Amino acid sequence: MEASVSPKRLNSSGDKTNSHVNQERPGSPVPSCVSMKSDRSMGLPIHLKGGLNNNQEVPLDSPDSPVSSMVSMKSERSKGLPIHFQGDFKNEKIPRPDSPVPSCVSMKSDRLMGLPTHLKGDSDKDEDFQMKTTSPEPTYYAYGPPMIPLEAVEATKSHLRRKFQYLLEGTATQGQTRLFNEIYTDLYITEGGEGEVNKEHEVRQIETASRRAEAEDIAIKCTDIFKPLPGQSKPLRTVLTKGVAGIGKTVSVQKFILDWADGKANQDVQFIFPLAFRELNLIKEKNLSLLQLLQHLFREQKDIQFFRIEEHKVVFIFDGLDEYRSPLDFHNSKPVTKVEDPVSVDTLLTNLIKGNLLPSALLWITTRPGAADKIPFECVDRVTEIQGFNDFEKKEYFRKRISDENLAKRAISHLKSSRSLYIMCHIPVLCWISATVLERMFTEASSGEIPKSLTQMYIHFLIIQMEIREGKYTDTDEEMIFRLGKLAFQQLEKGNLIFYEEDLRECGIDITEASVYSGVCTQIFREESVLYQRKVFSFVHLSIQEFLAAVHVHVSFTIKGKNVLRSDHTCPLLHDLHKVGVDLALESEDGHLDLFIRFLLGLSLESNQKNLDSLLKNAKKTSLDTQETSRYIKQKIEECWTFTKMLNLFHCLNELNDTSMVKDIQEALLSGHLPWPSETTPSNCQCASLMYLLLTAEEGKYDFHLNRIIKTDECIEKTIPVIKALSQARLGWCRITSRSCEQLGLVLTQSSSLIRELDLSGNKIQDCGVEKLSRGLENPKCKLKQLKLTNCSLTERSCAILASVLSTGSSLRELNLSGNRIQDAGVKLFTDGLKSTCCKLKVLRLHNCGLTDESCFYLAAALRSNPSHLRELHLSVNTLGESGEEPLEALRKDPHCSLKILTTKPQKSWC
Structure with missing residues (x-):
C-alpha cells in the first residue's frame, strides 16, 4: 500500500508548489515499498514543472518532459546517478527525515526504486536537498572537457544518498523505514x-x-x-x-x-x-x-x-x-x-x-x-x-530485524527445530518472511500454532499481508485472492514471472483495479510503471506465486470440484488431484513444480484449512483424507532413484505431516545401528530416508559412514548431492572404481562442496583414479584438507601425479598412501612436490609401502630444502635401518625444521 505524498517542490521559477505523485491510492493507511522478489518496486515520477494534476500524463519522448527519470535497477526505479568528481565532501550533511519515508529497496533480487523527497521543514534552507537557484555565478569543476557546475555534483550526490540510504522491511501495518546500514547484513x-x-x-x-x-x-x-x-x-x-x-x-x-x-x-x-x-x-x-x-x-x-x-x-x-x-x-x-x-x-x-x-x-x-x-x-x-546467509548471518539478521532480543532468540530456536524452514532461510527474502510471521505470532497471545512447515508459514504470511484496518475483510478481498491465484497458476504454467495488462484481463482483473490489488496486497503483488508509462506486474517472490497457484488449484477442487491440472478438469477424489500433481512434478526434469506441489499437499491438512478460514470465508469446507496420497508418494520413492526428486517427495510427506519413513532410520542413526545387516544393501526407500536425514540434519548430528549404503559406482552418482553436503565423505571399502573418482573430482571443483575429508581406502581406484581425482585437487576452489588412499592399488605413477598436485598450492594438509607398493622410486617422485614452496602438506603417512633407507634419504633431502611445512611423517612397516632413520631424526631435532613427529616402528593401527 502506498500513501499519497504531496511534498513541497520547486517549480521552474523557484517557487514552492504542491505536486502530487501519480497513482495516488486513497485509503492506504501506511506507505509501503518493499518488494521481495528482489524485485518489483516502482519509482514514482516527481513532477517538477507546472501544476500537473494526478491524471495528467507526460510523454517520455518530450524533450521538455517534466517527469524525472524512472530508470530501474532490476525492475526498480533507480534515477540517474551523480557524476563523481574529486573533492572534499566529508562535511556534507545527509538530511534525515523525522517521519518514516517509503523505502525503495526491495529484497528479492530486488527492485530499487526512487525515493520520494518527503522531508519536513523548509527545503529552501536545506542546501543538500536542492541546488541554490539564486546563485549569481555557478562554480565549475574542471575534470577534462566539458566544464561541469560543482553545485550540480553536490546536489546529485546528496540526492543519491537520500535515494539509497533507506530500507523498508515488514508489512504496511508494522513495517518501519530503517536506515540501510542498520538492517544490512553481509552476504556471502x-x-x-x-x-x-x-x-x-x-x-x-x-x-x-x-x-x-x-x-x-x-x-x-x-x-x-x-x-x-x-x-x-x-x-x-x-x-x-x-x-x-x-x-x-x-x-x-x-x-x-x-x-x-x-x-x-x-x-x-x-x-x-x-x-x-x-x-x-x-x-x-x-x-x-x-x-x-x-x-x-x-x-x-x-x-x-x-x-x-x-x-x-x-x-x-x-x-x-x-x-x-x-x-x-x-x-x-x-x-x-x-x-x-x-x-x-x-x-x-x-x-x-x-x-x-x-x-x-x-x-x-x-x-x-x-x-x-x-x-x-x-x-x-x-x-x-x-550464496546468501550462513548460520551466523541468519542469527545476525534476526537480531537486527527483531528488536526484542528474546523474541529474536525464540524465532531462531523455533526455526532450528524445523530444518526444512531453517535451510530455506539461507535466502534473505525467506528470512524476512519467517521473521515477519514469527515476530507477529510470538507477540500475540492467541496467535495459534507456530508454523512448522513451509505451507503453514506462507498461510500466516498471506494473512498478515491481507490485513487492513482492524483486520476486517470483505468479499471483494476474498475474490481478489481467487483472481490472483488464477493469475499465478496460469503464468506459472507458462513459466512467466512478469505479467502485463493483457495477462491480468485474462484472469478477470480489471486493469483500472490493479492499483487496488497492489495496494491491498502490498507485499504480495506489485504494480510498477516502466518506460512509456506501461505497467508491469509481478509477485514479490517466485515462492509467493507458487503458493497462490496452489491455493487456486486447491480452491477449484473444494468449491467447484474441478481438477485444473487436467485438461478435462474431472476430479472425483482428492487423491486424483494429488496424484496428477505429484506425477507432473516428477516429470519436470528441472523441478519447476517442486515447491508448488508441496504447497498443494500442505493445503489439504485440516489444520491449514482452519488457518485459511480468515482468508477464504466462502470456501467449501471438506474433510480431506491424505492417507492415500501418502501411500502413493512412498510408492514413488521406492521406484525413483533420482536423488533430487526423492528429496522433494520427502518434503511432500513432511507437508502432509507424515514422518513414518524417516522415524525408524533417525532412531537407528542416533543409536549407531542401522536397521539392516552390514553386508546387506538397503532398499531404495531406506537409502532415500537416510540421505534425507543426512542432508537436512545439523552438521555433526549423525556420525555415519556412507559406505554402509554405497556399494557401487552407480550409488556414488546418485548420492553426489549428499556427499558434497557433508564435511566428511567416508567412502572406504565401497567397491567403487576410478569411474567414481571422476565424479568426486568434479565435486571438489564446486564452490558449493563442503567436503574437507575424503576417505577412499580399500577401493581399487588405481593410478587412473588418482589422475581423475587430481583434476579436482588442483582446482583453486578445492578445499579438501585430508585425503586417505590406503590400499588403493597405487604405484609410483600416482606419486608423480600427487607431487604435481602439491606443487600447485593444493589445499591438502594430510595425505595417507599407506598400503600401496609405491616403493623408493615412488617416494623419489613424490619428494618433488615436498620441495615446492607451494606445498602445504602437514602430515604424510607411508606405512607398508615397500620402502627402504633410500626413501629416507630422499625425504630428508626434501625437508632440508623446504623445512617449513611437514610436521608429521609416519613410515612404519617398511624395511628401514638405522642409517635411514638417522637423517630424519636429525631433522626432527633441528629447531629450524617443522618436523616434530616421526614414526618408523610398527603401530597398532596404521590404516
Whole structure:
C-alpha cells in the first residue's frame, strides 16, 4: 500500500508548489515499498514543472518532459546517478527525515526504486536537498572537457544518498523505514562457477547444497567486486554475479552504489549507470546510440549530452539478465565502436559486453543462475555467486530485524527445530518472511500454532499481508485472492514471472483495479510503471506465486470440484488431484513444480484449512483424507532413484505431516545401528530416508559412514548431492572404481562442496583414479584438507601425479598412501612436490609401502630444502635401518625444521 505524498517542490521559477505523485491510492493507511522478489518496486515520477494534476500524463519522448527519470535497477526505479568528481565532501550533511519515508529497496533480487523527497521543514534552507537557484555565478569543476557546475555534483550526490540510504522491511501495518546500514547484513559472495549453469528450480539448488554458505571460500565484499584477489594480476572489466531469487543481488548493488556515493569506496569511478533489463525489453524496437539511451533513461542528468563518456571511468550495472527477452546475439551483432552510432538496444548491449564499445568501462551484470549462459564465458572476467546467509548471518539478521532480543532468540530456536524452514532461510527474502510471521505470532497471545512447515508459514504470511484496518475483510478481498491465484497458476504454467495488462484481463482483473490489488496486497503483488508509462506486474517472490497457484488449484477442487491440472478438469477424489500433481512434478526434469506441489499437499491438512478460514470465508469446507496420497508418494520413492526428486517427495510427506519413513532410520542413526545387516544393501526407500536425514540434519548430528549404503559406482552418482553436503565423505571399502573418482573430482571443483575429508581406502581406484581425482585437487576452489588412499592399488605413477598436485598450492594438509607398493622410486617422485614452496602438506603417512633407507634419504633431502611445512611423517612397516632413520631424526631435532613427529616402528593401527 502506498500513501499519497504531496511534498513541497520547486517549480521552474523557484517557487514552492504542491505536486502530487501519480497513482495516488486513497485509503492506504501506511506507505509501503518493499518488494521481495528482489524485485518489483516502482519509482514514482516527481513532477517538477507546472501544476500537473494526478491524471495528467507526460510523454517520455518530450524533450521538455517534466517527469524525472524512472530508470530501474532490476525492475526498480533507480534515477540517474551523480557524476563523481574529486573533492572534499566529508562535511556534507545527509538530511534525515523525522517521519518514516517509503523505502525503495526491495529484497528479492530486488527492485530499487526512487525515493520520494518527503522531508519536513523548509527545503529552501536545506542546501543538500536542492541546488541554490539564486546563485549569481555557478562554480565549475574542471575534470577534462566539458566544464561541469560543482553545485550540480553536490546536489546529485546528496540526492543519491537520500535515494539509497533507506530500507523498508515488514508489512504496511508494522513495517518501519530503517536506515540501510542498520538492517544490512553481509552476504556471502564467492568467486567461481565459470561455465556452471544450473537450470534446476532454485529451491532444489538451495536444499541440495544446504550448507554451502559454511564453505571456507574466500569471501568477496560487494564493494570490491572489480578488485582482483591476491595473486590475480588480470584487470577485471566484466563481472557476472549469479544468485537465486531473493538472495540479495540488488541489495548488494545498492550497497555498492551507496558506499560510492558516501565516499567510502571506488572513488576512482566518475559515473555509475544502473540499468534494468526489464525496462530495456520495452525499447528493443528502437534504434538509439548509447548516448541517446543514457539521455533517455537518465533525464535528470541533463549534462550527459555534453559528457565525453569515453574519457571517464564508468560503471554500468545491468540488473536482472534473467528477465531480458532478447536472445543477445553475440555472434551476428553489428560491430559498434562509437557512442554516437544508433543501433538496436540488443546490439548496444552485446557490443558493450564484448568490449567493442567503451572498452574502458566496467560492467557488472546480475542474474539468476539459469540465465547465466546468455553471455559467452569468454566475455566475462569474473563470475561471482551470492550464496546468501550462513548460520551466523541468519542469527545476525534476526537480531537486527527483531528488536526484542528474546523474541529474536525464540524465532531462531523455533526455526532450528524445523530444518526444512531453517535451510530455506539461507535466502534473505525467506528470512524476512519467517521473521515477519514469527515476530507477529510470538507477540500475540492467541496467535495459534507456530508454523512448522513451509505451507503453514506462507498461510500466516498471506494473512498478515491481507490485513487492513482492524483486520476486517470483505468479499471483494476474498475474490481478489481467487483472481490472483488464477493469475499465478496460469503464468506459472507458462513459466512467466512478469505479467502485463493483457495477462491480468485474462484472469478477470480489471486493469483500472490493479492499483487496488497492489495496494491491498502490498507485499504480495506489485504494480510498477516502466518506460512509456506501461505497467508491469509481478509477485514479490517466485515462492509467493507458487503458493497462490496452489491455493487456486486447491480452491477449484473444494468449491467447484474441478481438477485444473487436467485438461478435462474431472476430479472425483482428492487423491486424483494429488496424484496428477505429484506425477507432473516428477516429470519436470528441472523441478519447476517442486515447491508448488508441496504447497498443494500442505493445503489439504485440516489444520491449514482452519488457518485459511480468515482468508477464504466462502470456501467449501471438506474433510480431506491424505492417507492415500501418502501411500502413493512412498510408492514413488521406492521406484525413483533420482536423488533430487526423492528429496522433494520427502518434503511432500513432511507437508502432509507424515514422518513414518524417516522415524525408524533417525532412531537407528542416533543409536549407531542401522536397521539392516552390514553386508546387506538397503532398499531404495531406506537409502532415500537416510540421505534425507543426512542432508537436512545439523552438521555433526549423525556420525555415519556412507559406505554402509554405497556399494557401487552407480550409488556414488546418485548420492553426489549428499556427499558434497557433508564435511566428511567416508567412502572406504565401497567397491567403487576410478569411474567414481571422476565424479568426486568434479565435486571438489564446486564452490558449493563442503567436503574437507575424503576417505577412499580399500577401493581399487588405481593410478587412473588418482589422475581423475587430481583434476579436482588442483582446482583453486578445492578445499579438501585430508585425503586417505590406503590400499588403493597405487604405484609410483600416482606419486608423480600427487607431487604435481602439491606443487600447485593444493589445499591438502594430510595425505595417507599407506598400503600401496609405491616403493623408493615412488617416494623419489613424490619428494618433488615436498620441495615446492607451494606445498602445504602437514602430515604424510607411508606405512607398508615397500620402502627402504633410500626413501629416507630422499625425504630428508626434501625437508632440508623446504623445512617449513611437514610436521608429521609416519613410515612404519617398511624395511628401514638405522642409517635411514638417522637423517630424519636429525631433522626432527633441528629447531629450524617443522618436523616434530616421526614414526618408523610398527603401530597398532596404521590404516
